[in-house]
Amino acid sequence: MSVLGLDIGGANLKAAHSCGIALSHPFELWKQPGSLADALRGLLRQLPAAELLAVTMTGELCDCFETKRQGVEAILDAVAAAAAGQAVRVWGSDGCFRDVARARAEPDRVAAANWLALARFAGRFAPRGAALVVDIGSTTTDIVPLMDGQPAPQGRTDPERLAARELVYTGIRRTPVCALLGADGAAELFANTQDVYLLLGRLAEDAEDRRTADGRPATRAAAAARLARMRCADLDSMTAEEIDELARNIRDRQLAILAEALATVTGRLPEPPRLVVAAGAGEFLVVDVLARSELLRRVPLLSLADRLGAELSTAACAYALAVLAPASVTGASGSD
Amino acid sequence: MSVLGLDIGGANLKAAHSCGIALSHPFELWKQPGSLADALRGLLRQLPAAELLAVTMTGELCDCFETKRQGVEAILDAVAAAAAGQAVRVWGSDGCFRDVARARAEPDRVAAANWLALARFAGRFAPRGAALVVDIGSTTTDIVPLMDGQPAPQGRTDPERLAARELVYTGIRRTPVCALLGADGAAELFANTQDVYLLLGRLAEDAEDRRTADGRPATRAAAAARLARMRCADLDSMTAEEIDELARNIRDRQLAILAEALATVTGRLPEPPRLVVAAGAGEFLVVDVLARSELLRRVPLLSLADRLGAELSTAACAYALAVLAPASVTGASGSD
Numbered sequence: 001m002s003v004l005g006l007d008i009g010g011a012n013l014k015a016a017h018s019c020g021i022a023l024s025h026p027f028e029l030w031k032q033p034g035s036l037a038d039a040l041r042g043l044l045r046q047l048p049a050a051e052l053l054a055v056t057m058t059g060e061l062c063d064c065f066e067t068k069r070q071g072v073e074a075i076l077d078a079v080a081a082a083a084a085g086q087a088v089r090v091w092g093s094d095g096c097f098r099d100v101a102r103a104r105a106e107p108d109r110v111a112a113a114n115w116l117a118l119a120r121f122a123g124r125f126a127p128r129g130a131a132l133v134v135d136i137g138s139t140t141t142d143i144v145p146l147m148d149g150q151p152a153p154q155g156r157t158d159p160e161r162l163a164a165r166e167l168v169y170t171g172i173r174r175t176p177v178c179a180l181l182g183a184d185g186a187a188e189l190f191a192n193t194q195d196v197y198l199l200l201g202r203l204a205e206d207a208e209d210r211r212t213a214d215g216r217p218a219t220r221a222a223a224a225a226r227l228a229r230m231r232c233a234d235l236d237s238m239t240a241e242e243i244d245e246l247a248r249n250i251r252d253r254q255l256a257i258l259a260e261a262l263a264t265v266t267g268r269l270p271e272p273p274r275l276v277v278a279a280g281a282g283e284f285l286v287v288d289v290l291a292r293s294e295l296l297r298r299v300p301l302l303s304l305a306d307r308l309g310a311e312l313s314t315a316a317c318a319y320a321l322a323v324l325a326p327a328s329v330t331g332a333s334g335s336d
Numbered sequence: 337m338s339v340l341g342l343d344i345g346g347a348n349l350k351a352a353h354s355c356g357i358a359l360s361h362p363f364e365l366w367k368q369p370g371s372l373a374d375a376l377r378g379l380l381r382q383l384p385a386a387e388l389l390a391v392t393m394t395g396e397l398c399d400c401f402e403t404k405r406q407g408v409e410a411i412l413d414a415v416a417a418a419a420a421g422q423a424v425r426v427w428g429s430d431g432c433f434r435d436v437a438r439a440r441a442e443p444d445r446v447a448a449a450n451w452l453a454l455a456r457f458a459g460r461f462a463p464r465g466a467a468l469v470v471d472i473g474s475t476t477t478d479i480v481p482l483m484d485g486q487p488a489p490q491g492r493t494d495p496e497r498l499a500a501r502e503l504v505y506t507g508i509r510r511t512p513v514c515a516l517l518g519a520d521g522a523a524e525l526f527a528n529t530q531d532v533y534l535l536l537g538r539l540a541e542d543a544e545d546r547r548t549a550d551g552r553p554a555t556r557a558a559a560a561a562r563l564a565r566m567r568c569a570d571l572d573s574m575t576a577e578e579i580d581e582l583a584r585n586i587r588d589r590q591l592a593i594l595a596e597a598l599a600t601v602t603g604r605l606p607e608p609p610r611l612v613v614a615a616g617a618g619e620f621l622v623v624d625v626l627a628r629s630e631l632l633r634r635v636p637l638l639s640l641a642d643r644l645g646a647e648l649s650t651a652a653c654a655y656a657l658a659v660l661a662p663a664s665v666t667g668a669s670g671s672d
Contacts, residue, residue: 063526063550066561067570112568139523158568162521167568169523179514179523183593185498187475187505187515189525190399214399225402232448232494232503234403257519 001329004050005321006040007114008057008075011139011174011211015043016319017050018326022312026211030062033074040082052329053083054321056091056114060107061158072107076100089329091117091321093156097328112158114317115167119144119151121320122277125302131275132265134289135316136282138173138194141258142166143265145273154268165261170254172197172282176213177230180253185230189213193254195223199247202284255285259292266295279304279316337665340386341657342376343450344393344411347475347510347547351379352655353386354662358648362547366398369410376418388665389419390657392427392450396443397494408443412436425665427453427657429492433664448494450653451503455480455487457656458613461638467611468601470625471652472618474509474530477594478502479601481609490604501597506590508533508618512549513566516589521566525549529590531559535583538620591621595628602631615640615652 007014010029016022023046027039036059060071079088080100090103093113103110115135122133123146131146143166145152155161162169170179173194178187191213197203198220209218216222227246228238238246266273276299278286283305290296305313312319343350346365352358359382363375372395396407415424416436426439429449439446451471458469459482467482479502481488490500497503506515509530514523527549533539534556545554552558563582564574574582602609612635614622619641626632641649648655 061522061565061568063562063565067572069570069572108573157573159573162568168519169521169568170519171523175523176512176514176525178512179518182515182518183504183506183597185505186397187507187511189512226399229397229399232397232498232505234405236403236405237444237493237495261519 001052001326002048002050003052003054003322003325004044004047005117005315005318005323005325006043006053006055006079007315007318007321008036008040008055008059008079009114009139010059010062013039013043014315014318015047016312016315016322017047018322019048020312020319021047022315022319023047024314028211029059030064033062033064036075036078037081040078044082050322051087052325053079053086053088054091054097054325054329055079055088056117056317056321057110058112058114060111068111069107072111073104076104076110089325091324095120095151097325108157115142115144115161116151116153116156117320117324118142118279118317119146119153121316121323122146122279122304123149123151125275125277125307127274130269130271130273131277132262132269132273133277133279134262134286135279136258136285137171137280138282139169139171139175141168141170141261141280141282143168143261145265145269146277147270154265165264168258168261170257172203172285175254177227177250180250180257181230186232188229190229191223191226193250194218195226196247196250196254198223199227199244200251255288255292258285258289262289262293262296266293273299275300275302277302277304279313281314283313337388337662338384338386339388339390339658339661340380340383341453341651341654341659341661342379342389342391342415343651343654343657344372344376344391344395344415345450345475346395346398349375349379350651350654351383352648352651352658353383354658355384356648357383358651358655359383360650364547365395366400369398369400372411372414373417376414380418386658387423388661389415389422389424390427390433390661390665391415391424392453392653392657393446394448394450396447404447405443408447409440412440425661427660431456431487433661444493451478451480451497452487452489452492453656453660454478454615454653455482455489457652457659458482458615458640459485459487461611461613461643463610466605466607466609467613468598468605468609469613469615470598470622471615472594472621473507473616474618475505475507475511477504477506477597477616477618479504479597481601481605482613483606490601501600504594504597506593508539508621511590513563513586516586516593517566522568524565526565527559527562529586530554531562532583532586532590534559535563535580536587591624591628594621594625598625598629598632602629609635611636611638613638613640615649617650619649 065071089097161167401407425433491497
């Protein structure tokens with residue numbers, strides 16, 4: 001059975017075909033919710049046809065929608081329009097797929113469930129006993145405990161997962177630096193973590209990418225100017241060394257937040273984890289986070305990017321759906 | 337000598353005439369730097385004519401400008417255009433006025449100096465010995481030490497003042513809530529402190545005001561929805577009580593930051609302050625901050641809003657310029 005997995009976020013659309021082809025497409029949903037169906041059609045046209053569309057979403061949290069229920073409705077409308085009669089199944093935080101009508105009736109279940117698809121998929125690589133999936137994305141990080149290869153989360157909804165530290169709202173591109181610097185910088189949207197990792201050489205420059213705080217390019221020079229502004233300074237008054245030091249300081253704060261969350265989640269496991277599965281566009285940070293943790297420093301690490309390749313790994317939640325759907329839809333897999 | 341004081345910020349333009357009339361006008365400079373001259377002309381038309389324009393600015397930090405030098409240039413261009421030949425003097429962080437040509441040559445001095453005008457003006461109300469000016473604005477807070485009624489700051493430029501905690505980049509309207517919640521909420525621009533103080537009844541609702549995170553009105557209902565989103569929740573899933581508790585939590589974090597900064601600045605004084613002069617649109621918070629401080633709880637408080645009235649107090653830096661300029665421009669006052 002051929003499946004096309006779709007992961008509809010607030011800032012990115014990701015699609016992956018069960019044959020192993022994937023695409024990621026930046027799409028700022030909150031700025032143009034009315035264009036989602038067209039954007040999805042454009043994405044689908046670039047991939048092989050499939051018997052089934054398997055869908056998950058996080059974009060319902062965007063503030064173009066008054067409530068998440070309204071967001072789920074709008075996203076399902078766009079999916080139905082783009083599907084043009086093709087079979088659609090929607091993944092939920094109960095680990096089940098349902099049709100669109102059922103999904104509309106259960107907005108709480110289909111909202112923000114992509115982490116569970118990835119965790120269930122990643123569980124295939126996990127040994128018996130306890131393990132962790134750590135997926136550092138552009139905007140958020142998911143930390144999901146596994147027991148015997150099955151997801152064993154404390155929270156299911158975003159608010160529950162946020163409180164449980166299984167969802168850490170920090171990532172390698174879109175996180176406003178003011179959310180990390182707090183009172184030690186300007187409380188303005190002057191810079192994002194993308195600027196930090198551009199400067200530290202962990203993300204590649206892209207002069208075409210202007211999804212930055214000031215609309216200037218995602219280059220190291222422009223990133224340095226954006227970061228200087230976080231100290232109410234500029235390139236005339238801060239040296240390159242000082243700006244690099246600031247970038248490292250911000251990176252360290254983000255690592256500390258992630259390490260603390262990882263310690264909290266790990267602390268609830270019945271035994272130390274035997275494996276950490278690292279995933280996401282920010283996979284490179286997982287090693288750094290583990291290095292800060294006394295408990296996790298020596299735990300084996302499995303890189304999803306190594307296993308799947310960069311393209312599938314970037315769209316890993318979508319690919320997980322494409323892999324999980326056949327068994328689930330035909331009834332072979334129940335809920336977690 | 338009649339003077340019109342102008343305080344050109346990144347989000348607000350403020351003007352005050354020495355006769356005691358003032359105006360504040362929201363203007364998002366970073367979105368439309370090319371319209372500044374027109375906006376200033378509009379403001380000037382609404383006030384009585386004056387022999388002198390006395391100018392200060394903070395808008396040069398806006399990220400529509402590549403550097404602060406470029407920002408100062410652009411703002412001075414707009415001032416010169418709006419002044420249409422009228423005499424202009426520009427205030428600096430050395431406590432002196434200069435003409436526009438001189439100001440262009442000293443961008444570091446004329447950038448972000450409005451705090452010093454207010455502090456020198458407020459010093460008129462201060463006793464001998466140590467005192468503090470605490471000006472909580474919509475975006476930032478200035479804490480300026482006074483000795484014998486004269487400003488005695490540790491820092492002069494924004495970066496210096498930020499490091500010295502004399503500039504605290506937090507205010508009652510524009511501060512992104514993610515800068516206060518950090519990892520305990522969504523690192524998105526979903527809500528500002530205006531939402532917090534709307535919900536807590538400290539700011540009045542204004543259905544016409546859409547300078548909010550989601551572009552919906554500055555009403556309590558819309559503010560509640562914005563705050564709920566900070567916990568990845570919405571009005572369907574959070575009760576009014578839970579959202580009120582979140583608002584108090586955010587307020588408490590802001591008060592803690594302000595109290596810590598106040599303690600740092602107070603700790604550098606040679607003696608406990610004998611007076612706190614409270615100013616700004618967030619004057620109402622000063623009492624709450626002082627109440628949290630063992631050292632300052634019993635220090636007499638002078639409210640600039642009580643002294644000047646709400647209108648002049650909101651444009652207090654501009655009014656301070658209008659009051660200070662005659663003596664300074666005619667040479668009676670030197671630098672601090």
